[in-house]
Amino acid sequence: MRLTVVNDNRRAAYARERMAEFAARCRAAGLPVTPQRTAIIEALLDATDHPRAESICAEVRRRHPHVSLATVHRTLETLCRIGEARKVTTLHDSARYDGNLRPHHHVVCVRCRRIRDVEIAGLDTALGGAIRAPGFKPLGWSLEIQAVCDDCANFGGREGRSSGTGGVGRTPRNSNQTPQGANE
């Protein structure tokens, strides 16, 4: 198992590619293409630092000084909903604590934020040798499995919003029940 840091050249090309498709994707999702949306996705794609809403807002305001922070929040949420962006973690709402110190991972319901512990035999040994990232001293790792719990699936889940971390394992814009391996 080999770990590679994503490099910047490739990222820039990817950003251009995505921008070229953006208007079409909005239309496909039934959303008007507004200058704010365009500016926000552009700022996101140009950023290398997985920005917060405020940081994107600052960047966007360099060209469009009138843009409201609320719009940035709303738009980023929208982009996640239509699969044009993701959150690094679904669990940013509030700190969730865990008293279990044994090695384990988490299944998270993206609607109600229910969390369950799972152990994945073999994963940690497989990763053990691979984890190294230039510029960082690794301390540990943990896997977040995004899911919808049965309650939310049945009930339509009134509680919580979906606000999606697409998740690595998922083919973008594919909302199947079965998770996707999705290697390039």
Place this chain on the structure above:
Amino acid sequence: MRLTVVNDNRRAAYARERMAEFAARCRAAGLPVTPQRTAIIEALLDATDHPRAESICAEVRRRHPHVSLATVHRTLETLCRIGEARKVTTLHDSARYDGNLRPHHHVVCVRCRRIRDVEIAGLDTALGGAIRAPGFKPLGWSLEIQAVCDDCANFGGREGRSSGTGGVGRTPRNSNQTPQGANE
């Protein structure tokens, strides 16, 4: 690679075990053993839902109605610091967005919250078959690698607090530089 949901019987036994050691661990860390701390770790170990501070506070108040929410926050933070608890994710402070839809994972500096994309060849295919959790429809997954970035390591990193997710890969209470495989 096989995924198992952590079961409740085992958890209960584990909780008793941890409670038996708790006072000693506080002393070892140079911390006074207070009834609040004891009640809070107990509530955390008894919970199955990876609770938020407020939920722990509510539970604790059933026996100690005077306990302050601020104390619960502080204590949970302390417990993380001494390695008696962890957070499910390090990134709960604020939503961090990502425009990169290609499958990838994240290295996160636990001090300054810097994030970098990494790809891990083989991981997603290896997981693809294994990811299933009773009661959940999986959508995707992503690995969060906890680390300290070089800037923070050198500088002593004045920015941000450490507030630890121990991370699965790490042997509890071991602060080595090299990450640990840490399978049971």
Place this chain on the structure above:
DNA sequence: TATCCGATGATAATTATTATCATCTGATAG
């Protein structure tokens, strides 16, 4: 070009968390 629904900006409200500070208490020494 007119119409309309959704988007936006400004701002208030809410929620989670952290800071402040006076008071209290567990741990240690005597």
Place this chain on the structure above:
DNA sequence: CTATCAGATGATAATAATTATCATCGGATA
């Protein structure tokens, strides 16, 4: 057993992030 003191706690204020509200505006379609 009591005095002492550093650190813990409770009450509350302050901050930070996010969401809600609502009047107005502007893309998209006819």
